[in-house]
Amino acid sequence: MKIAVLPGDGIGPEITHEAVKVLSALGDSFEMEMAQVGGAGYAAHGHPLPEGTLKLAKEADAVLFGAVGDYQYDTLERALRPEQAILGLRKELGLFANLRPAILYPELAGASTLKPEVVSGLDILIIRELTGDIYFGKPRGVRECPDGPFAGQREGFDTMRYAEGEIRRIAHVAFQAARKRDRRVTSVDKANVLETFQFWRDVVTSVHKEYQDVELEHMYVDNAAMQLVRAPKKFDVLVTGNMFGDILSDAAAMLTGSIGMLPSASLDANNKGLYEPSHGSAPDIAGKGVANPLATILSAAMMLRFTFGKTEQADRIETAVKRVLAQGLRTPDIHEPGSTKVGTKEMGDAVVAAL
Amino acid sequence: MKIAVLPGDGIGPEITHEAVKVLSALGDSFEMEMAQVGGAGYAAHGHPLPEGTLKLAKEADAVLFGAVGDYQYDTLERALRPEQAILGLRKELGLFANLRPAILYPELAGASTLKPEVVSGLDILIIRELTGDIYFGKPRGVRECPDGPFAGQREGFDTMRYAEGEIRRIAHVAFQAARKRDRRVTSVDKANVLETFQFWRDVVTSVHKEYQDVELEHMYVDNAAMQLVRAPKKFDVLVTGNMFGDILSDAAAMLTGSIGMLPSASLDANNKGLYEPSHGSAPDIAGKGVANPLATILSAAMMLRFTFGKTEQADRIETAVKRVLAQGLRTPDIHEPGSTKVGTKEMGDAVVAAL
Numbered sequence: 001m002k003i004a005v006l007p008g009d010g011i012g013p014e015i016t017h018e019a020v021k022v023l024s025a026l027g028d029s030f031e032m033e034m035a036q037v038g039g040a041g042y043a044a045h046g047h048p049l050p051e052g053t054l055k056l057a058k059e060a061d062a063v064l065f066g067a068v069g070d071y072q073y074d075t076l077e078r079a080l081r082p083e084q085a086i087l088g089l090r091k092e093l094g095l096f097a098n099l100r101p102a103i104l105y106p107e108l109a110g111a112s113t114l115k116p117e118v119v120s121g122l123d124i125l126i127i128r129e130l131t132g133d134i135y136f137g138k139p140r141g142v143r144e145c146p147d148g149p150f151a152g153q154r155e156g157f158d159t160m161r162y163a164e165g166e167i168r169r170i171a172h173v174a175f176q177a178a179r180k181r182d183r184r185v186t187s188v189d190k191a192n193v194l195e196t197f198q199f200w201r202d203v204v205t206s207v208h209k210e211y212q213d214v215e216l217e218h219m220y221v222d223n224a225a226m227q228l229v230r231a232p233k234k235f236d237v238l239v240t241g242n243m244f245g246d247i248l249s250d251a252a253a254m255l256t257g258s259i260g261m262l263p264s265a266s267l268d269a270n271n272k273g274l275y276e277p278s279h280g281s282a283p284d285i286a287g288k289g290v291a292n293p294l295a296t297i298l299s300a301a302m303m304l305r306f307t308f309g310k311t312e313q314a315d316r317i318e319t320a321v322k323r324v325l326a327q328g329l330r331t332p333d334i335h336e337p338g339s340t341k342v343g344t345k346e347m348g349d350a351v352v353a354a355l
Numbered sequence: 356m357k358i359a360v361l362p363g364d365g366i367g368p369e370i371t372h373e374a375v376k377v378l379s380a381l382g383d384s385f386e387m388e389m390a391q392v393g394g395a396g397y398a399a400h401g402h403p404l405p406e407g408t409l410k411l412a413k414e415a416d417a418v419l420f421g422a423v424g425d426y427q428y429d430t431l432e433r434a435l436r437p438e439q440a441i442l443g444l445r446k447e448l449g450l451f452a453n454l455r456p457a458i459l460y461p462e463l464a465g466a467s468t469l470k471p472e473v474v475s476g477l478d479i480l481i482i483r484e485l486t487g488d489i490y491f492g493k494p495r496g497v498r499e500c501p502d503g504p505f506a507g508q509r510e511g512f513d514t515m516r517y518a519e520g521e522i523r524r525i526a527h528v529a530f531q532a533a534r535k536r537d538r539r540v541t542s543v544d545k546a547n548v549l550e551t552f553q554f555w556r557d558v559v560t561s562v563h564k565e566y567q568d569v570e571l572e573h574m575y576v577d578n579a580a581m582q583l584v585r586a587p588k589k590f591d592v593l594v595t596g597n598m599f600g601d602i603l604s605d606a607a608a609m610l611t612g613s614i615g616m617l618p619s620a621s622l623d624a625n626n627k628g629l630y631e632p633s634h635g636s637a638p639d640i641a642g643k644g645v646a647n648p649l650a651t652i653l654s655a656a657m658m659l660r661f662t663f664g665k666t667e668q669a670d671r672i673e674t675a676v677k678r679v680l681a682q683g684l685r686t687p688d689i690h691e692p693g694s695t696k697v698g699t700k701e702m703g704d705a706v707v708a709a710l
């Protein structure tokens with residue numbers, strides 16, 4: 001049971017530290033090895049995803065990832081910027097299935113910008129395809145515009161694409177996840193405009209034949225964005241492509257008002273996974289000891305569940321997190337009058353104590 | 356002053372009727388000619404955008420458009436489906452600049468799913484490029500996957516692209532619109548992943564040199580989706596591409612909770628425009644006389660302002676709409692206890708009376 005720990009930049013090291021503490025407190029013997037990634041990778045080895053880091057990630061059974069990005073790397077050329085590390089890891093490790101729960105803990109309902117009756121008890125799962133689509137499709141670049149009214153000018157271009165097998169495997173993940181929940185899948189596409197997503201709709205419909213116990217609904221992406229604002233609790237599992245998933249999963253996370261609480265898993269075909277909080281590296285509060293470590297701790301719980309099949313241990317962590325919330329402990333991002341404000345380390349300690 | 360009136364499907368005819376009534380009541384002599392479009396175009400002439408309709412739209416100075424789409428056309432092949440009419444009109448008329456205000460009238464603050472303090476007084480303008488991007492880029496289709504692990508399988512694909520001149524002209528529209536507002540533009544892209552949108556960012560930045568009195572901020576699309584939920588009032592003008600604009604403008608409209616109130620304008624380079632409500636054809640309530648005609652009436656006001664330069668008349672309509680809201684008149688979609696429920700026709704009559 002080998003875990004590659006990649007803390008990254010900004011608040012990454014602080015929050016990862018707490019998650020490692022929680023994993024260690026479980027009493028299982030995980031082998032954990034740390035490496036630099038993102039801006040820290042660039043600073044140490046000249047590349048956001050240094051060779052040694054990639055090698056470690058490939059050898060390990062799972063990756064615990066903090067966050068990447070910091071102001072000083074913003075002006076680097078794109079190939080060297082911190083976020084290339086995460087794109088590279090997804091592609092190199094074949095992490096095609098991104099699972100992002102958007103859950104609103106009853107204690108934190110007040111943190112949402114939405115009315116409590118619209119979001120309290122929210123529990124949806126967004127499944128985003130993570131290694132295909134316009135993120136990686138070729139050809140792409142800047143060229144001379146070949147036709148139309150702007151022929152001869154410079155133009156930027158990218159290729160959106162999804163092959164049948166790519167759609168089939170993410171559809172299977174969605175239907176199987178739905179079986180463990182409310183058995184409803186909403187497949188989000190833009191079949192009325194895009195060839196890629198008409199094809200997506202056709203393939204998802206055909207995979208659905210193997211899951212007649214699960215309800216399948218198709219929805220256009222613009223409508224999905226509206227329904228997430230209007231009545232998010234109506235969804236159970238949402239499945240979509242890489243680009244639409246990027247937008248919708250962040251919107252869904254923000255509905256809860258407590259993105260500091262939301263974990264994520266990115267899985268390959270054999271349940272190897274990369275686990276990371278849904279939030280970013282928050283360089284403005286880095287090093288101050290105030291970041292919320294719970295999303296990372298809950299990501300570690302997802303790791304136990306999906307990669308190591310340790311359901312009981314995963315449950316223990318999730319219960320411990322609920323307990324510290326019930327105790328009224330809050331990092332500044334979720335603090336409200338009447339609750340007890342704590343820092344990163346105290347929050348991690350409280351989870352360990354509650355285990 | 357010739358207006359092509361294209362009522363379309365569902366509630367389209369009812370709401371367009373009221374907007375025509377309001378325009379007629381102004382006392383100016385508009386020449387208005389009606390034609391079939393969408394499902395109605397297909398039913399009458401075998402095509403969602405019949406030749407005669409396109410000819411009329413080209414000849415006219417402005418198009419007043421209702422809405423398209425109805426259940427019975429859902430199973431047609433894509434090229435014949437109602438929404439092809441709107442895509443065709445945009446392309447054929449060169450309507451590259453889509454202006455969609457998201458405004459929350461104080462009287463309707465309760466209709467939003469967001470907390471009143473987050474949205475009351477909301478007044479943002481989304482400017483969406485409408486004739487480029489992955490909506491029209493070629494090549495596109497379904498083919499044999501040429502490379503990678505899925506080589507040989509079928510794959511769907513599309514081309515995202517933006518030429519320099521396309522980006523420049525929409526950037527000008529955005530900066531000029533901002534000058535009439537709070538002088539702040541947020542350009543939404545995905546420059547960290549897409550070549551098209553790194554190029555977009557570079558071109559917008561260069562156009563900005565001509566507008567040093569306007570503040571420009573760049574934001575990734577996933578972050579923009581979050582900020583729209585978290586703090587929508589922080590935006591002034593948002594400008595983005597066709598695909599991202601489709602998603603974000605609908606999300607922004609839904610923030611208000613009263614999409615039945617929101618107009619839109621789609622303009623060419625010479626202020627010829629197509630004006631339509633932001634909502635759809637709502638076939639479930641079609642023919643019942645309960646649809647909200649205000650978005651269409653406000654679209655007619657935008658027409659007076661942008662195409663005909665009749666600012667005073669546009670103001671008159673907008674003031675009349677505010678007046679009927681203040682009188683407490685509400686169609687069912689925006690009805691709340693204490694207000695007076697009225698139908699489509701009564702609402703139109705009330706606006707005419709208030710002029």
Ligand SMILES: CC(C)[C@H](C(=O)O)[C@@H](O)C(=O)O
Pocket residue numbers: 083086087246547548577
């Ligand atoms: C950093 C960026 C490349 C990345 C993405 O777009 O996938 C991020 O937004 C995410 O969702 O993990």
Ligand SMILES: CC(C)[C@H](C(=O)O)[C@@H](O)C(=O)O
Pocket residue numbers: 192193222438441442601
């Ligand atoms: C009907 C559809 C093709 C259209 C679009 O995607 O542009 C609609 O969603 C819109 O926003 O006007």
